Amino acid sequence: MIEVLRKIWRFAGEEQGNIRKSMVLGFFYAIFHMFQIGAIYVVVLALVDGSTSAAPAWEALALLLVSILGRAIMNRFSQLQQTHAGYFMAANKRLSMGDKLKRIPMGYFNDQSLGELTGIATTVLDEVESAGAMVLVTILGGLINSAVMLLCVLFWDWRIGLLALAGMALYLLLLSRMEKQSAKIAPKRQRDEARLVEAVLEQLQGMSVIKSFNLTGKGDKRIRHALEDSRENNLAVEKLFTPYIWAQEMALHLFSVVILAAAVWLYLNGSLSLANALMAVIISFLIFSQIQSAGSGVSALRLVGSSIDHANQVDGIPEMDQDGAQLHPEAHDIVFDHVDFSYGSRPILKDVSLTIPDRTTTAIVGPSGSGKTTLCNLIARFWDVEGGRVAIGGRDVREYTLESLMDQVSMVFQRVYLFHDTIENNIKFGCPNATHEQVMDAAKKACCHDFISALPEGYDTVIGESGATLSGGEKQRISIARCLLKDAPIVIFDEATANVDPENEDQLQKAMEALTREKTVLMIAHRLKTVRSADQILVLDQGRIVQRGTHGELIGQEGIYRNFVTQRAEAGKWSL
Ligand SMILES: Nc1ncnc2c1ncn2[C@@H]1O[C@H](COP(=O)(O)OP(=O)(O)OP(=O)(O)O)[C@@H](O)[C@H]1O
Numbered sequence: 278m279i280e281v282l283r284k285i286w287r288f289a290g291e292e293q294g295n296i297r298k299s300m301v302l303g304f305f306y307a308i309f310h311m312f313q314i315g316a317i318y319v320v321v322l323a324l325v326d327g328s329t330s331a332a333p334a335w336e337a338l339a340l341l342l343v344s345i346l347g348r349a350i351m352n353r354f355s356q357l358q359q360t361h362a363g364y365f366m367a368a369n370k371r372l373s374m375g376d377k378l379k380r381i382p383m384g385y386f387n388d389q390s391l392g393e394l395t396g397i398a399t400t401v402l403d404e405v406e407s408a409g410a411m412v413l414v415t416i417l418g419g420l421i422n423s424a425v426m427l428l429c430v431l432f433w434d435w436r437i438g439l440l441a442l443a444g445m446a447l448y449l450l451l452l453s454r455m456e457k458q459s460a461k462i463a464p465k466r467q468r469d470e471a472r473l474v475e476a477v478l479e480q481l482q483g484m485s486v487i488k489s490f491n492l493t494g495k496g497d498k499r500i501r502h503a504l505e506d507s508r509e510n511n512l513a514v515e516k517l518f519t520p521y522i523w524a525q526e527m528a529l530h531l532f533s534v535v536i537l538a539a540a541v542w543l544y545l546n547g548s549l550s551l552a553n554a555l556m557a558v559i560i561s562f563l564i565f566s567q568i569q570s571a572g573s574g575v576s577a578l579r580l581v582g583s584s585i586d587h588a589n590q591v592d593g594i595p596e597m598d599q600d601g602a603q604l605h606p607e608a609h610d611i612v613f614d615h616v617d618f619s620y621g622s623r624p625i626l627k628d629v630s631l632t633i634p635d636r637t638t639t640a641i642v643g644p645s646g647s648g649k650t651t652l653c654n655l656i657a658r659f660w661d662v663e664g665g666r667v668a669i670g671g672r673d674v675r676e677y678t679l680e681s682l683m684d685q686v687s688m689v690f691q692r693v694y695l696f697h698d699t700i701e702n703n704i705k706f707g708c709p710n711a712t713h714e715q716v717m718d719a720a721k722k723a724c725c726h727d728f729i730s731a732l733p734e735g736y737d738t739v740i741g742e743s744g745a746t747l748s749g750g751e752k753q754r755i756s757i758a759r760c761l762l763k764d765a766p767i768v769i770f771d772e773a774t775a776n777v778d779p780e781n782e783d784q785l786q787k788a789m790e791a792l793t794r795e796k797t798v799l800m801i802a803h804r805l806k807t808v809r810s811a812d813q814i815l816v817l818d819q820g821r822i823v824q825r826g827t828h829g830e831l832i833g834q835e836g837i838y839r840n841f842v843t844q845r846a847e848a849g850k851w852s853l
Pocket residue numbers: 387620625643644645646647648649650651652
């Protein structure tokens with residue numbers, strides 16, 4: 278139990294101060310609670326003495342008022358500190374998780390499903406948020422307060438004190454048994470809860486497929502199983518705890534009765550005054566309140582502990598090596614020097630060597646699955662090469678910090694991701710300090726100013742809301758505007774394959790020209806117009822460069838390029 282408490286304490290990090298404050302306030306709460314006993318004592322003494330004066334009644338009333346007010350104030354501030362600590366314990370972890378994920382290789386996202394990470398960021402950390410600080414404050418605070426109360430009672434009457442001590446010891450024994458049992462089921466419950474999140478997320482992501490195959494109602498088998506497991510786990514937790522909680526309650530009631538009986542017996546044999554005997558009776562009802570409060574935290578202790586273990590797994594993910602320097606090279610030529618790369622054990626790029634000179638455009642063409650996207654991703658170091666090296670401006674990409682590397686590169690993906698935010702914020706995503714004028718300027722160059730201005734809310738339109746769904750071409754132009762604003766010296770462009778109407782195509786072409794002017798450009802090209810104007814064309818097939826040259830050179834050769842051009846021209850996709 279102590280180890281788990283330590284673990285939660287370590288996890289609290291910067292919030293330890295607030296938890297400490299909450300415990301101190303809780304301690305004063307317990308002191309004010311004892312004023313109540315003081316008030317009762319005054320009344321009992323007056324009754325036993327047969328006093329008819331009003332003074333004891335006023336004294337008791339004052340003590341009660343102090344007790345009520347004091348407890349209300351202490352409780353409010355203690356709860357505030359506790360809630361603050363719980364919230365920030367989880368929030369800080371979520372932020373550090375975000376930072377961490379930026380520094381790990383993309384391969385991690387292959388092996389670990391998105392649901393696992395979502396589960397950690399949501400349900401797992403929710404548990405820490407709601408119970409993390411509470412567990413520490415109630416258990417540690419409850420134990421400290423019980424110890425103080427017990428000491429007071431021991432000084433007041435050691436016999437009653439020893440009985441209270443025995444009751445507490447029995448209660449703690451049962452509590453530690455329950456805590457050990459819960460340690461056995463907590464990790465499984467944790468895993469199953471994460472699986473439930475994964476299943477729900479997958480269902481939501483695949484909703485369009487489920488609908489289109491008319492699988493509504495059937496596609497949720499995985500969720501039903503996950504829900505069933507979650508139900509069973511929660512029931513198991515309840516079933517496990519119920520007998521222990523019952524036994525703990527019984528133990529405390531039993532010792533309350535024993536203290537009560539002892540008080541009567543001690544009074545009858547003359548070793549306790551009537552006033553003190555009556556006080557012992559009252560104490561028998563109050564003495565265990567704090568230890569019970571500590572016990573209420575123990576049932577959540579292991580669950581929080583395993584949530585923390587689960588959340589901390591993220592820290593163990595190996596990061597990409599971060600020893601790079603802030604480099605800003607003069608030239609931005611890109612060199613692949615005998616590069617080999619595999620996804621797991623599957624080789625994708627084999628001995629690839631190429632040079633893209635500074636401020637020139639290179640087009641990559643090749644069959645689907647030949648490794649074009651992979652090759653582009655190696656430049657931005659989404660993955661690390663297995664053999665050989667990739668260099669920008671003469672320096673291996675591994676010599677750069679990830680930040681300074683990304684300063685050199687802008688990427689336009691075929692599947693554009695726009696955040697659920699305003700168009701303006703989406704454009705200035707990589708450049709948060711850009712002014713509205715700069716955003717507009719980039720949008721004009723990317724040929725999206727007109728359609729943005731035509732939207733009712735203009736640049737403040739929240740994407741994805743109120744009918745502001747954008748077409749594929751519009752989204753891609755927004756992502757071009759984003760890159761224009763970033764103004765990186767290298768542009769990697771995955772051209773859209775979707776059929777764009779001629780007007781859109783024309784606009785896209787203009788936007789691309791604006792983006793790639795005076796830059797080092799690597800383009801996965803699908804349209805002949807783009808390919809033909811490239812300074813260099815690389816033909817990739819099964820992870821190897823099989824042809825390289827200009828359009829004029831390659832069209833004259835037998836090979837994949839000429840076949841490609843002819844086939845596409847026949848299919849009407851490429852106009853010659
Ligand atoms: N993250 C990944 N994990 C494992 N394998 C991958 C991953 N991404 C791509 N692959 C595999 O690597 C091979 C090359 O993929 P890549 O996307 O680089 O090809 P491509 O030439 O860009 O294809 P396309 O023109 O269809 O987009 C493919 O067989 C693909 O299945």
